[in-house]
Amino acid sequence: MGVAVLGLGNVGTEVVRVLxxxxxxxxxxxxxxxxxxxxxxxxxxxxRGVPEDLLTTDAHALVARDDVDIVVEVIGGIEPPRSLILAALNAGKSVVTANKALLADYTGELAEAAERNRADLYFEAAVAGAIPVVRPLMQSLAGDRVNRVAGIVNGTTNFILSAMDETGADYSEMLAEATRLGYAEADPTADVEGYDAAAKAAILASLAFHTRVTAADVxxxxxxKVTAEDLATAAAVNCTVKLLAICERVEDVADDGSPRERISIRVYPALVPRDHPLAAVNGAFNAVVVEADNAGRLMxxxxxxxxxxxxSAVMGDLVMAARNKYYGGRGPGESTYASLPIAPMGDTPTRxxxxxxxxxxxxxxxxxxAEFAKRDVSISTVRQEGAGEGARLVVVTHLATEAALAETVAALADSEYGVSVTSVLRLEGTKE
Structure with a gap:
């Protein structure tokens, strides 16, 4: 089984070492x-610590070689990886990739090329590093109905929020520390603004709900914008703050009164109770919780x-692809039979x-x-701190839609009561 490796960064170097x-x-x-x-x-x-005769700057020529059966893409980004992967698949070669940004937008195109040419496309490493979550969704739970996938899928943001929680420091200070330690890139935008997590959420939702989802749907x-005060507020109610990727089925009633099922895919910082499993995931670690009808909750x-x-995840895929090539089999392909519609964020219920x-x-x-009640936003608890003109009021709601909560906040800002809404955080991991 001949293998071509595209890219020799941190991941590519480790793949070559294992090979x-x-x-x-x-x-x-x-x-x-x-x-x-x-x-x-x-x-x-x-x-680069490898024999010079293995190195080439002509990736397309390497992919096209007759003695290459499997292509491992660990370059990252959209181009040239997209063109290289398509060339490999169109030549009937199996592909292993860790490229979540590419998969989040082009899974359909790549999966169709794999299907046409009876080739394998594996991407366990694209979500949550070494954690095996892609294969369980595609294979182990193929006979079950997955209702929800939620987790911490970005180590940089989890390191920052964990450090803020532990030290009381503000965001900018902990971002600087994450950069110093190598957890954050020189340009951390993809991580701290949620783009990386959104790409992974799109992949997870596609697998869990048999529906083609792209990053634009998330x-x-x-x-x-998370502050030290937000973390202190969370601690006061026995919670912490985590950047969560959430993919779930949403069942409600359409305008004509008929029941309907849609899916919601979202990434945002949220309060998580200390007794929830995800609250204990700290530092640069990741965790994904899957909830299914028969399997129950898996973490x-x-x-x-x-x-x-x-x-490690790349090599697991490579072994599977090589076995399939050697014995004449194929791994599972894309499943989009459900084609569930995407629920707008405004229709998504959250606390x-x-x-x-x-x-x-x-x-x-x-x-x-009264402003909450006018928009059917039910209040769970109310807590007031302080007195005088600067009293602090904390309201925790029951499930309400994003649209209803946004209307309530706007109405409070325009009300005669002198209310200033200082922060709104979603609350996840609780039961109504």
């Missing part, structure tokens, strides 16, 4: 030798990024934790409660 150091084990597991044919890099005049908020936890953990500054005067609390 070279564990060749005997791989041969035994696959049933045939797994041979590294070449590595595509940008420059060949740099000492509602996204990042953590750059997958581990290292969600890094060269070696991600290479909310609303912080307000209010004057401590007779009638203010009743007026605030």
């Amino acid at each position: 070279r150091e564990h060749a005997a084990d791989l041969r035994a597991r696959v049933g045939a030798p797994v041979v590294l044919r070449g590595i595509a890099v940008r420059r060949t005049d740099v000492d 509602y996204r908020e990042g953590i750059s 997958f936890y581990g290292q969600g990024a890094g060269g070696a953990p991600t290479a 909310y934790h609303v912080n307000m500054q209010v004057p401590d005067r007779p009638g203010v609390l009743a007026g605030v409660a």
Whole structure:
């Protein structure tokens, strides 16, 4: 089984190391030798610790070689990976990729090319690094009905929020620390603004609900506006704040009165109770919780990024692809039979934790409660702190739609009660 590796960054370096150091084990597991044919890099005049004759700057020529059966893409980004993967699949070669950004927008095109050419497309490493979550959704739970997938899928943001929770420091301080330690990129936008998590959420939703989902379908908020005060507020109600990727079925009633089922895919910072499993996931670790009809709740936890953990997932896919090639089989392809519609964020029900500054005067609390009631936003608890013109009012709601809550906040800002809404955080992981 001839293997071409595209990219020799942190992940590619680890993949090449495993291929070279564990060749005997791989041969035994696959049933045939797994041979590294070449590595595509940008420059060949740099000492990379591998034989020079394996290196090439012509990735397209490497992919086209007759002695290459499996292509491992660990370059990242959209182009040239998209063109290279399509070329490989169109030539009947199996592909293993860790490219979540590409898959989030082009899974359909790539999956169709794989199906046309009877080739495998594997991407376990694209979501949550070493954590096996893609294969369980595609295979282990193929006979079950998945209702919800929620988790922490970005290590950088989880490190920052965990550090803010532990130290009381603000966002900018902990972002600087994450950069110093190598958890955050020089440009952290993809992580801290939720783009990375949104791409992974699109992949998870596609698998869980047999529906083609792209990154554009995912509602996204990042953590750059989360404050130390938000973490302190969370601690006061025995919660912490996590950036969550949530994919779930939403059942409600259409305008004509008929029942309907849609899916909601969203990424945002949320309060999570301390007794919820995700609250204990700290540092750069990831975790994904899957809820299904028959399997119940399953939790997958581990290292969600890094060269070696991600290479572990890549190598697992590579072994599967090599076995299929050797024995003449194929792995499961894309499943989109359900084609469920995407629910707009405004229709998505969530609980909310609303912080307000209010004057401590007779009638203010009743007026605030009335604004919530007018829009059918049911209040679970109310807590007031302080007195005078700068009293603090905290309202926790029952399930309410995003649209109803947004209308309530706007109405409070325009009301006669002198209310200033200082923050709104969603509350996840609780039962009504």
